[in-house]
Each structure stands twice: as structure tokens, then as C-alpha cells.
Amino acid sequence: MIAVLAMTALVAAPPLAAQQTGTVTGRVVESASLAPISSAQVYLQGTSIGTLTGENGRFLILNVEAGQHTLVVERIGYQTVTQAISVQAGQSTTVNIEMEQEVLGLDELVVTGEAGAARRREVGNTIAQINLNDVAEPAVNMESLLQGRATGISITEASGSAGSGAQIRLRGNVSVSQSNQPLIYVDGIRMRSDPYPKNVPPVGYSGRSANISPSPLNDIDPASIERIEVIKGAAATTLYGTEASAGVIQIFTKKGTRGDAQWTAQVDQGFNWLKSFGPDSAPFMRLDPWLRGAPSIFGGGISDAWKNEFGDDFPDIGYQGTAWRQKYYLSVRGGLETMNYFVSGSWEDNEGVFPEDREEKMNLRGNFTFTPLEDLTVQW
Incomplete structure (x- = not known):
């Protein structure tokens, strides 16, 4: 009888590790818009236990030793959040985190997909950030915005004609067989990197059109950009493949924030001239x-x-002498409890110093975030 009772107790007893550990789960969102933050690093301070948030901002950490811990949440462009938590053996602890955007003094991180955190100064990867809140004077286009604001970037104007693009190099030319233009991503979507081709017949007239190769970068209005990240060196190839050997430029556009509508109007006027x-x-x-x-x-x-x-x-x-240029920009951003929005539009007219040289651009852009359910977020 005693042997049977001992065997029953042995079978019914859970593993010792399960009695001493618990789980930590939760969701990471942006404090202003309550939009989920993906790829944020969540880890327990002083340990190698951690994970990354998913597209919906949720995370799950298993096998956490019971007791008191400090949970750390970090993401590039946001202030680091630390929170004390208590983990009970065999139970799940839920923690919801709201992160605020970092405007000045960014403590950048390199997201490697591994547990724990790697600060930028601790690794050899070269990542530069350009925050538009730090740019005092308005930029004429994307190329002028990048000029002189990050180390290793060389921008050479290809032509003085209106609308012509520039040659962008990160750390110079790196290949004789592939394009030396850096890859360009806008809100995580890859776009064309090389200049648009000339619209001329393929035979006999290749050198008889305007010497203009517009840059796809200039299709984006600088006033609609929140920040830019420039990745150079081996880090770009490691993260994006051999196509990124010339570097990567990531552009993050503005998004809506919860609250009343905020209107922004901008008028730019000036002129260009060419010395006789x-x-x-x-x-x-x-x-x-x-x-x-x-x-x-x-x-x-x-x-x-x-x-x-x-x-x-x-x-x-x-030469026409003075060439007038003008630009008008209007945007609105705001949001409700379940939906945030940002809409911008601009009209730009640039005259050139050559006869019949003119560029006219119209731009309309919108970012919308809809959260009908706690576990469902739609962005477009």
C-alpha cells in the first residue's frame, strides 16, 4: 500500500522546473497613437532571456524564473522603457508597455534578432539617423536633405536642369558590375533606386534630349518625412543581401496621432540663376x-x-537669367480612438535657366492606421 501511494505521488508531481518558472506576455504600443510597435527588443535585465515583438506589438517570454525582475523594452527612435515585474511560478504575467518617441539624443540600437540588446556604439555597424525635427531650414528636395547630414554620403549633381537627379554614393563606388546606388526603402517598401531613363528613341537620339535623369527620391516631399536611417558597410549586406553592398537608405514618413486635427502649411519661393x-x-x-x-x-x-x-x-x-521656383505644401494629422490619419499634398513649379526648361510636380500622400480590435491593426 505504501509503495502504491509513493508511485502515485511521483507520477502526479509536475517537473521541478515548471514549479519554479512562469511566463511573461504583453503588448508594446506607441503612447501617442496606440499603434503597435513591431521588432522592439523585450528582455529581462541581467539575463539573456528576451524576444522581439511581432507585427501586432505582442511578445511572449517563456521559462522566466519566479521572482522579481526588471523588464526592458527598446526600439530605435523611442525612449527606453524599464518596468519592475513579479513572476509567479506556473503563472503568466501580463505587461502592457507604451513607448514615447525620442526626439533628441537618440540611443540607437541594432536589431539583430537575438535576445538582449546591442547598442550602436558597441558594434561595428554604421547606422546614421536624420531626424527632421532637428533640421531647422526646409529642404528643397530629398537629395539636399541628405547632403552634409550624415558621414560618408557623397551627392553629386548630374545637371543644372530643373528636375535633374543627383548621384548618391555611400562610401564611394563598391562594385564594377552592380549598381552603386544605395537601396531605398519607404516605410518598409522597396522603391526604385536608379534614376528614371530618358524618354528618347533608342537609336540615334540618345545624346539629343535634355540632359535630365530624374531621381525617384525627389518624388517624396521632405515635409512628409519623419526620419531617415542610412545603413553603410557590411551591415547593409548582412541585413539586405548583396544588392545592398552600396548601402541602404530607409525613409519613414509621418503618421497620424490621436487628438484634434493639426494643420501645417508651408510656402517656399526663390529663384535660381546662372552666371553669364x-x-x-x-x-x-x-x-x-x-x-x-x-x-x-x-x-x-x-x-x-x-x-x-x-x-x-x-x-x-x-540663358534666361533668373529662374523662379515656388512650392506650396499643406498637411493635416490627427486621430480618434480607433483610427489615426496623416494626409499631405503639395504643388511645385520650378523654372530652369535654359530655354523650355521647367519642372512641375504634384504630390499627394496619406498614412492611415485603423485598429478596430485590440488584436487587429490595419495600416495603409
Whole structure:
């Protein structure tokens, strides 16, 4: 009888480890919009136990030793949150965390997917951040916004024509077979990196169009951007593959915040000019035989069209002098308990210093976050 009772007690007893550990679960959201924060590092201070939040902001940590612990939550661009928790053996402890965005003095982290935290100064990866709240003067375009605001970035203007893009290099040229343009991501979505091609016939006219290669970066209005992250070196290749050997530029646009509607209006006006040629310089407009009526091996015709439009007096139709530029921008952001919104629009008109040189752009963008249920968030 005693042997049977001892065997029954042995079978019914749970494992010793299960009696001494519990679980920690919860959700991490942004304090202003209550939107879930994904890929945040959640770990127990002084241990190697931790995890990353999912797309819905939820996390689960198993096999946590019973007792008092300090839970640490960290994410790039947000203030670090620490909270004391008590874990009971065999029970689940629920912790909900609200994180506030960090404006100044960012303590950047490198999210490696492993438990624990790795601060930027502790690793060799090169990650630079540009926070638009720190930029005092408004930027004309994305390329001027990047210029001089992060180490290792070289931006070379390809042309003085209106709308032309620039050449961007992170730590110089790195390949002879692949593109040396960095990869570009906007809110996690990859977009075109190389300039748009010229709209000219493929044969015979490749050098007879305007010397303009617009950059896809300039399709994004700088006023709608919240921050930019620039990843250089081996870190870019490790995280994004061999295509990112030239680096990665990540752009995060503004999102809505809970509260009343906040309107922002911006008006930019200015002008461009080109210094006149001196007496010792050759007249630029006469250097191209195409403008002077020389015969073309492909049949000509372009020269006559130019003469019909502008005549033969090239010095009189050369540089226009002052070229006016103007831009008008309007945005609104706000939100309710279940939905946040950010909508922006702009119209831009830039004249060039060359004849018939002009760029006109219209931009409309919106970010919406809808949270009908606690466990369901829709963003578009």
C-alpha cells in the first residue's frame, strides 16, 4: 500500500522546473497613437532571456524564473522603457508597455534578432539617423536633405536642369558590375533606386534630349518625412543581401496621432540663376553642331525644328537669367480612438535657366492606421 501511494505521488508531481518558472506576455504600443510597435527588443535585465515583438506589438517570454525582475523594452527612435515585474511560478504575467518617441539624443540600437540588446556604439555597424525635427531650414528636395547630414554620403549633381537627379554614393563606388546606388526603402517598401531613363528613341537620339535623369527620391516631399536611417558597410549586406553592398537608405514618413486635427502649411519661393559667360569663354549654345544646322547622319530635322521655334540668334535665346521656383505644401494629422490619419499634398513649379526648361510636380500622400480590435491593426 505504501509503495502504491509513493508511485502515485511521483507520477502526479509536475517537473521541478515548471514549479519554479512562469511566463511573461504583453503588448508594446506607441503612447501617442496606440499603434503597435513591431521588432522592439523585450528582455529581462541581467539575463539573456528576451524576444522581439511581432507585427501586432505582442511578445511572449517563456521559462522566466519566479521572482522579481526588471523588464526592458527598446526600439530605435523611442525612449527606453524599464518596468519592475513579479513572476509567479506556473503563472503568466501580463505587461502592457507604451513607448514615447525620442526626439533628441537618440540611443540607437541594432536589431539583430537575438535576445538582449546591442547598442550602436558597441558594434561595428554604421547606422546614421536624420531626424527632421532637428533640421531647422526646409529642404528643397530629398537629395539636399541628405547632403552634409550624415558621414560618408557623397551627392553629386548630374545637371543644372530643373528636375535633374543627383548621384548618391555611400562610401564611394563598391562594385564594377552592380549598381552603386544605395537601396531605398519607404516605410518598409522597396522603391526604385536608379534614376528614371530618358524618354528618347533608342537609336540615334540618345545624346539629343535634355540632359535630365530624374531621381525617384525627389518624388517624396521632405515635409512628409519623419526620419531617415542610412545603413553603410557590411551591415547593409548582412541585413539586405548583396544588392545592398552600396548601402541602404530607409525613409519613414509621418503618421497620424490621436487628438484634434493639426494643420501645417508651408510656402517656399526663390529663384535660381546662372552666371553669364565671360569674354574669354566660348558661347555654349554654338558648341553643338546640331544647333548650328550641321547635317546629321540620321537624316537631320531636329535642327530645323529648333530654328522654327527659336530662330538663328542663339545668344539671344541662351540663358534666361533668373529662374523662379515656388512650392506650396499643406498637411493635416490627427486621430480618434480607433483610427489615426496623416494626409499631405503639395504643388511645385520650378523654372530652369535654359530655354523650355521647367519642372512641375504634384504630390499627394496619406498614412492611415485603423485598429478596430485590440488584436487587429490595419495600416495603409
